[in-house]
Amino acid sequence: MKSRKPLVAGNWKMNGDIVTNEHLFTALRSALERASISQVDVVICPPFPYLGQAGAWLGDTGIAWGAQNVAAAANGALTGEVSVSMLADLGCGWAIVGHSERRTLLGETDEVVARKASMCVAGGLGVIACVGETLDEREADATEAVLARQVEALVPALQGADPARAVVAYEPVWAIGTGRTASPEMAQQAHAFIRARMAHAGVAGADAIRIVYGGSVKAANAMSLFSMPDVDGGLIGGASLVADEFLNICRAAAVA
Numbered sequence: 300m301k302s303r304k305p306l307v308a309g310n311w312k313m314n315g316d317i318v319t320n321e322h323l324f325t326a327l328r329s330a331l332e333r334a335s336i337s338q339v340d341v342v343i344c345p346p347f348p349y350l351g352q353a354g355a356w357l358g359d360t361g362i363a364w365g366a367q368n369v370a371a372a373a374n375g376a377l378t379g380e381v382s383v384s385m386l387a388d389l390g391c392g393w394a395i396v397g398h399s400e401r402r403t404l405l406g407e408t409d410e411v412v413a414r415k416a417s418m419c420v421a422g423g424l425g426v427i428a429c430v431g432e433t434l435d436e437r438e439a440d441a442t443e444a445v446l447a448r449q450v451e452a453l454v455p456a457l458q459g460a461d462p463a464r465a466v467v468a469y470e471p472v473w474a475i476g477t478g479r480t481a482s483p484e485m486a487q488q489a490h491a492f493i494r495a496r497m498a499h500a501g502v503a504g505a506d507a508i509r510i511v512y513g514g515s516v517k518a519a520n521a522m523s524l525f526s527m528p529d530v531d532g533g534l535i536g537g538a539s540l541v542a543d544e545f546l547n548i549c550r551a552a553a554v555a
């Protein structure tokens with residue numbers, strides 16, 4: 300039994316509408332309540348416009364809900380952005396920062412991601428900070444150098460964080476949405492490296508901070524990944540849109 304409580308977060312990405320979401324919320328709510336998976340922290344991250352809907356459907360359950368992104372500034376002239384305090388005001392508990400789609404497609408740098416993570420910590424929002432190498436970087440044997448750089452940038456945020464409210468997601472970019480998953484051994488190696496890096500940088504909660512794996516996790520491969528000693532759950536994209544798949548992934552995290 301691991302000392303860290305597993306966490307499974309569903310990243311719905313830019314998917315959903317009011318009616319479809321309602322079906323998914325209903326299914327998750329009743330299934331998770333029936334399964335009473337209290338030994339897993341579950342976080343659902345729909346797109347911004349549906350956060351209120353998430354609060355209405357999940358607010359009185361043990362299921363948390365979060366945003367997929369947050370502004371790197373507190374407030375003011377930043378059209379289209381949403382701040383930590385606005386999310387907290389809404390009752391939202393978590394935010395994902397540094398997802399590779401935002402790093403790659405929207406040009407978010409390590410520095411911007413670190414600022415967002417720090418804003419979450421300072422504003423009392425749980426943070427799921429994503430790191431991970433591209434295929435080119437892995438093939439060039441640069442995985443550890445990339446992870447070291449990305450984790451290093453997050454250190455000031457992680458140093459000030461409550462370990463229960465700070466999560467690092469290792470998401471190899473080549474595994475996201477591709478159906479290609481890191482092997483459990485590859486994931487473990489990366490997770491152990493990230494944990495060692497945090498400890499080396501003086502992050503007091505390095506042993507308690509959860510490091511979750513993301514990248515084509517499905518019910519069929521969740522158990523083998525989550526059984527690894529430093530894999531503390533998952534960040535789930537595509538499979539989080541299918542109630543039964545997501546529920547079975549949560550079940551795997553509960554028993555791994």
Ligand code: PEP
Nearest residue numbers: 475476513514515536537
């Ligand atoms: C993600 O978007 O964070 C992700 C891991 O996606 P998928 O599970 O679809 O690979």
